[in-house]
Amino acid sequence: MKLKLKHLSVLFLLITNLFRLSAQTAGKDQNMGFAYDWEELEDSEQQQIERASEYFLNCLVQQNIKGFWDSCHLHFRLQNPYSSFAQTGNQFAQLVANADSIVFINGKKVDYLWKPNDFKPTTGGIWSEGDDEYIKYLSLPGMQNQALTVYRVYSKNISRNVIMKFGKEGSSYHLGTFEIFNCAIGLKDASYYLQVAEKCSGLKLKMPQYLALQMAYRFSYLGNGTETKALKEISQKISVLAENPSLKSEFDNWKVNDSVFNIITIDFFESPDMVAPNVVYLTKSGIGEFQTNKEADMLMAYLKKTYPELTAAFPKMVFTAYEEYPADPNRQYRNFKVLKAF
Numbered sequence: 001m002k003l004k005l006k007h008l009s010v011l012f013l014l015i016t017n018l019f020r021l022s023a024q025t026a027g028k029d030q031n032m033g034f035a036y037d038w039e040e041l042e043d044s045e046q047q048q049i050e051r052a053s054e055y056f057l058n059c060l061v062q063q064n065i066k067g068f069w070d071s072c073h074l075h076f077r078l079q080n081p082y083s084s085f086a087q088t089g090n091q092f093a094q095l096v097a098n099a100d101s102i103v104f105i106n107g108k109k110v111d112y113l114w115k116p117n118d119f120k121p122t123t124g125g126i127w128s129e130g131d132d133e134y135i136k137y138l139s140l141p142g143m144q145n146q147a148l149t150v151y152r153v154y155s156k157n158i159s160r161n162v163i164m165k166f167g168k169e170g171s172s173y174h175l176g177t178f179e180i181f182n183c184a185i186g187l188k189d190a191s192y193y194l195q196v197a198e199k200c201s202g203l204k205l206k207m208p209q210y211l212a213l214q215m216a217y218r219f220s221y222l223g224n225g226t227e228t229k230a231l232k233e234i235s236q237k238i239s240v241l242a243e244n245p246s247l248k249s250e251f252d253n254w255k256v257n258d259s260v261f262n263i264i265t266i267d268f269f270e271s272p273d274m275v276a277p278n279v280v281y282l283t284k285s286g287i288g289e290f291q292t293n294k295e296a297d298m299l300m301a302y303l304k305k306t307y308p309e310l311t312a313a314f315p316k317m318v319f320t321a322y323e324e325y326p327a328d329p330n331r332q333y334r335n336f337k338v339l340k341a342f
Helices: 042-062 064-071 074-079 083-097 190-200 207-220 229-242 245-250 289-306
Strands: 022-025 031-038 102-114 120-122 136-138 147-154 158-168 174-183 253-256 258-272 273-283 316-322 335-339
Touching: 022 074, 022 120, 031 120, 042 064, 042 083, 042 102, 042 147, 042 158, 042 174, 074 174, 083 158, 083 207, 102 120, 136 147, 147 174, 158 245, 174 190, 174 207, 174 273, 190 207, 190 229, 207 245, 207 258, 207 289, 253 289, 258 289, 258 316, 273 289, 289 316, 289 335
Parallel strands: 273 316
Antiparallel strands: 022 031, 031 102, 102 147, 120 136, 147 158, 158 174, 253 258, 258 273, 316 335
16 A cells, blocks of 8 residues: 655744753753754655654555564564564554555654663654644653654544654664554544534533543544643643533433433443444443343433434444442443444
8 A cells, every 4th residue: 555645734934953952860860852843854864754654554554564563673572572462463453454545744853862761751843832733742761863753544434643653773763662543533533523512612511512522632642641732722621621510410310201320421432443422321220232222222312302412423322331330440340332323
């Protein structure tokens, strides 16, 4: 599969020879890193990082897991022996197997004075926290010269972001770690769900706005320790809304006809081809295909009547019934899950 690469355009570039210096502390030693945004890199450096990124993406698309692993950074291979990595690599390959196109989104580079001993938060370059191109992320231990790239894998059903971090070995970049996250269902991406949240912000009932913000957050997420302007703003909105008394009351008991359902939580269910809100509740009727489907139909009717705004934004809902409240995180509780469409 040939990659279709497209650089995001920017309105202007700051003409400067200065870059930010970020001081990193490890024990009593101070290791300084020079961080660069993509636009600050020479064309040759960009091409070198892109070539490395495209090679690994092509390995995944072609399901060449052994070639993928062989070309990873030594630190990656030592921590992930091929015998244990092969299954995981195949699972990741399945996530990009049906890609319509793969597009470059953003990149960064950081050079340390010496190899860091731990994960280091890094930012800097020409973009500040108020800029759309801003990215803060955790660089990797044991690698003096590092780079990060973000690519988007577009597909008809679910599109995904691929985040790759590289360490330089000799004259070329080798993969140190990578992550894949869902970023859109069809044409519904983070921007779409932010628009839904804004439209629902004036409603008396707050759950549609809350679920839309949660979906926007999931579709903006780029991994542990990685922060962007969009992700930070969404997180702040969720934190404020979570304290709303009206929203808290909506995550309590739902009265449907003559039945009262104790709602445990509403989170999200993800599969290789779907992301949907998951209503987790305590059942009094037992669990199983017949009982849980019957209750799910009742809960769907309640949602349609109470929250009509949900039907367009979330065409599918998952319902998970528990016989007993799952209070102990170290214990497995019996449950039954069904999928319903609006």
